[in-house]
Amino acid sequence: MNARACDGSAGDVDYAAVGGGYAAYRQPDPRIAARIHAALGTARTVVNVGAGAGSYEATPLDVTAVEPSASMRARRPAGRSPAVDAVAEQLPFPDDSFDAAMTTFSVHQWSDPAAGLCEMRRVARGPVVVLTCDPALVRDFWRYAYAAEVLDAEARRHSEIAQLTAALGGRATVERVPIPLDCCDGFNEAYYGRPERLLGHGARQACSAWSFADDATRARFAAALRRDLEDGSWGARHGALRQQPFLEGSLVLLRAVPD
Numbered sequence: 001m002n003a004r005a006c007d008g009s010a011g012d013v014d015y016a017a018v019g020g021g022y023a024a025y026r027q028p029d030p031r032i033a034a035r036i037h038a039a040l041g042t043a044r045t046v047v048n049v050g051a052g053a054g055s056y057e058a059t060p061l062d063v064t065a066v067e068p069s070a071s072m073r074a075r076r077p078a079g080r081s082p083a084v085d086a087v088a089e090q091l092p093f094p095d096d097s098f099d100a101a102m103t104t105f106s107v108h109q110w111s112d113p114a115a116g117l118c119e120m121r122r123v124a125r126g127p128v129v130v131l132t133c134d135p136a137l138v139r140d141f142w143r144y145a146y147a148a149e150v151l152d153a154e155a156r157r158h159s160e161i162a163q164l165t166a167a168l169g170g171r172a173t174v175e176r177v178p179i180p181l182d183c184c185d186g187f188n189e190a191y192y193g194r195p196e197r198l199l200g201h202g203a204r205q206a207c208s209a210w211s212f213a214d215d216a217t218r219a220r221f222a223a224a225l226r227r228d229l230e231d232g233s234w235g236a237r238h239g240a241l242r243q244q245p246f247l248e249g250s251l252v253l254l255r256a257v258p259d
């Protein structure tokens with residue numbers, strides 16, 4: 001298991017160092033939220049593992065949040081119940097404690113995703129719902145031409161979808177989640193049709209993939225993208241994306257129920 005950083009961060013990212021602007025750029029998107037809540041079905045009690053600042057914990061769910069990073073726990077909106085300080089790989093709950101379990105944009109950071117998913121299966125009576133990215137699709141994005149090493153690293157961080165569904169067992173479904181053009185959750189592909197946003201350091205910093213890139217990579221990316229936006233070459237290649245309402249990218253939703 002990863003050693004925990006000084007703020008408790010347990011995955012491959014130290015949120016005390018990079019989490020400062022997270023909540024400003026990573027708001028839950030209502031269209032993605034609707035898919036998550038449909039997958040949770042009639043569940044009332046839900047454990048949200050790797051809860052971060054609490055995205056996608058909509059009422060009327062009775063949510064128990066689990067979050068190892070103190071920096072992220074501190075960013076939970078006022079009025080939410082405090083998150084439990086624990087890691088996915090060792091959930092401090094008895095078997096079958098919740099109607100369902102969910103995790104969003106987190107499983108790729110865990111030191112042992114299979115162990116964490118087994119724990120989610122153990123503590124949930126019903127569906128386990130996982131919003132994540134398919135590593136086989138991560139590179140199919142124009143940004144690959146500008147920062148291949150960032151997306152290569154991102155593809156390596158994500159487990160193959162078949163490994164995740166095998167860890168969950170039972171009956172599993174996997175669906176692609178269309179990414180809206182005005183997506184308010186600023187993960188990697190959310191800016192597919194708004195490339196100027198990726199020129200901003202804050203927007204990039206809110207995607208943990210960038211925390212593995214060095215300053216030279218970031219500077220090279222920004223300079224090349226700025227040049228191509230100014231001379232029209234980005235627009236010539238990808239300009240249609242500015243009007244494309246959704247992108248079928250690498251975002252997927254896994255749902256597994258017990259046999």
Ligand SMILES: C[S@@+](CC[C@H](N)C(=O)[O-])C[C@H]1O[C@@H](n2cnc3c(N)ncnc32)[C@H](O)[C@@H]1O
Binds near residue numbers: 012086104208
């Ligand atoms: C990209 S953030 C996602 C937060 C939130 N779920 C969201 O959708 O905005 C990833 C979160 O996973 C948490 N995390 C990393 N490793 C973890 C582990 N082993 N167990 C539980 N959570 C972990 C991080 O601390 C971080 O808050």
